[in-house]
Amino acid sequence: MQYAVMIKDLVKTYNGFEALRGVDLQIPDGIIYGLLGPNGAGKSTLISIIVGVSKPDKGDVVVLGGSPSDPRIRSLIGYQPQEHGLHPNLTGWENLYFYAGIYGVGKKEARPKIEELASTLGVLDHLGKPVRTYSGGLKQRLSIIAALLHDPELIVLDEPTTGLDPGVRQKVWDLIRDLRRRGKTILLATHYMEEAEKLGDEVAIIDNGRIIARGSPEELKQRYGPPAVIEIVLGEEGVGDRLAHALASQGIEATVLGRDRLRIYCKDPDAIIPDITGMAYRLGLSIRVLRVVKPSLEDVFLKLTGRRLGENES
Ligand SMILES: Nc1ncnc2c1ncn2[C@@H]1O[C@H](COP(=O)(O)OP(=O)(O)O)[C@@H](O)[C@H]1O
Numbered sequence: 001m002q003y004a005v006m007i008k009d010l011v012k013t014y015n016g017f018e019a020l021r022g023v024d025l026q027i028p029d030g031i032i033y034g035l036l037g038p039n040g041a042g043k044s045t046l047i048s049i050i051v052g053v054s055k056p057d058k059g060d061v062v063v064l065g066g067s068p069s070d071p072r073i074r075s076l077i078g079y080q081p082q083e084h085g086l087h088p089n090l091t092g093w094e095n096l097y098f099y100a101g102i103y104g105v106g107k108k109e110a111r112p113k114i115e116e117l118a119s120t121l122g123v124l125d126h127l128g129k130p131v132r133t134y135s136g137g138l139k140q141r142l143s144i145i146a147a148l149l150h151d152p153e154l155i156v157l158d159e160p161t162t163g164l165d166p167g168v169r170q171k172v173w174d175l176i177r178d179l180r181r182r183g184k185t186i187l188l189a190t191h192y193m194e195e196a197e198k199l200g201d202e203v204a205i206i207d208n209g210r211i212i213a214r215g216s217p218e219e220l221k222q223r224y225g226p227p228a229v230i231e232i233v234l235g236e237e238g239v240g241d242r243l244a245h246a247l248a249s250q251g252i253e254a255t256v257l258g259r260d261r262l263r264i265y266c267k268d269p270d271a272i273i274p275d276i277t278g279m280a281y282r283l284g285l286s287i288r289v290l291r292v293v294k295p296s297l298e299d300v301f302l303k304l305t306g307r308r309l310g311e312n313e314s
């Protein structure tokens with residue numbers, strides 16, 4: 001099989017509101033496919049159709065060569081929903097055995113698998129406690145484990161690292177890469193551009209129910225990104241707008257991030273850096289950091305939509 005997922009002209013409405021407006025998507029076997037978009041873009045809706053939880057109004061969906069409503073196909077899919085489906089009064093172990101059981105994996109078989117995954121993600125010590133005592137991050141990791149117990153071919157993760165701290169996020173990323181190494185196909189929905197960029201072999205950018213660009217992160221940046229980006233962090237907060245305004249009068253267009261950061265797209269950074277530092281000096285503003293960086297998927301999103309994707313204050 002060549003494609004784990006083939007979708008054509010998918011439309012989904014909720015009470016007349018079009019959450020998906022004609023989506024085409026092909027996910028090749030064995031890769032990490034990033035579905036990147038802001039909140040409300042339609043990621044979870046698209047995913048729910050791919051995993052067979054909901055039905056489209058229109059369009060063709062072929063998953064692993066069949067229909068996601070076919071139980072045989074469903075048993076090949078591992079799905080971590082954005083809103084986890086864990087029972088608060090059951091322990092971690094009980095929840096995981098329950099999910100294993102749904103897919104016909106017995107306790108004996110599930111146990112070593114749970115131990116391995118739980119220790120990889122650092123939750124093993126918590127499995128004896130009821131889920132209601134878990135932090136959000138623990139529940140998140142438990143629900144990722146629940147999606148993997150039946151050794152699925154296609155793994156669909158809906159914002160698996162939202163709310164996780166950086167160390168734990170890294171563990172989840174390592175696990176996802178390990179799954180790919182073992183030949184699995186992973187569909188990863190995220191609103192973190194860094195996550196899509198680092199993990200995605202291919203990425204589709206979704207906005208307002210439409211896929212507005214697709215390709216490898218490198219291709220997307222080459223096609224839509226500026227040649228270079230100058231990042232500036234000013235010495236005090238709340239002055240970003242002042243510098244941006246002054247630069248605009250010199251024909252240098254800057255995007256203000258946060259209250260003290262600027263992002264300037266250009267062809268030749270060396271040619272305009274003196275203008276920038278000179279202007280900051282005249283305004284009496286100190287520059288704490290000035291660096292030339294490569295464009296990111298955030299810049300691609302900004303270019304395509306005129307809006308920012310979200311958090312990127314790194
Ligand atoms: N069950 C629902 N009923 C009505 N509107 C919905 C429902 N689920 C999602 N939506 C709307 O559809 C759009 C896409 O939502 P969703 O697929 O959850 O986006 P994402 O996962 O990218 O944040 C949003 O505008 C959301 O408010």
Ligand SMILES: [Mg+2]
Nearest residue numbers: 043044045082
């Ligand atoms: Mg969602």
